[in-house]
Amino acid sequence: MSETKIVDACNTYCPGPLMELITYMRQADVGDTLELLSTDQGSADDVPEWVEKCGHEMVGTEKIGEIWHIKVRKAK
C-alpha cells in the first residue's frame, strides 16, 4: 500500500490547485494516491472532472473546516 502524498494548494485560485495536482501526478507512480488540499470551491468541482477525463480514479472528496481534501489515485 503506497502512502498518500499531500499536495497543499490552499489559498490559490482556479486553475492553480489543478495545475499543482497535475505537476505532482506526473511525478507519481501508477497506484499512488495524492491528496490535494484546496480552499477553492471551484477547484473542488473542477478537479474531479479532470480526473475523470484523464482516466484516473477519484478516491473521495471531503471538506474539513474551510479546506477541501480531494483524494485522487493515479491509474495510468
Next chain:
Amino acid sequence: MSAREIHIICVSGTREKLQMAAMIASVSAACGDAVTVFFSMNALNYFIKGNTDAAPVEGEFGTLMEKQGVPPFRQLFNQAAELGDAKLLPCSMAIDLLKLTQNDLDPDFGPPTGLTRFLSDSEGGQLLSF
C-alpha cells in the same frame, strides 16, 4: 483520448484577457487537448525575458485578482506548455515591429509564426480570441 484542437489568439495586453486566455490554455492542455496560442499586438510584450511589467487592469476584477493569490497568467501559459505541450507562438509581424527574436522570449515560446500559417494550422479546430 480524442484530442480537441483549441487555438487561442491573444492580442490584448490587459490582465483580465490574458488571464482568461491562460486559464483556458492551461486547463485544456492539461486535459489532453492540442493547444496553440498565437501572441500578437499588445499581448506579446509580457513574455519578453526579463520584463516584469504588470499588465494593466481593465476593471475591478483585475484588481481583485491581483490582491488574492490568483496564479499569474505568465506562469499558467508556461504550465500549459510544460504540462500539456501547448504551443506558444509569437506573431512574426509583432516580432518584427518590436525588433525581437525568439531568443528574447520566455523559453517555452516557439518560432515566430505568420498569420497565414497559424490560420492554416488552426483550420477545423476551435478558435478563441482575447
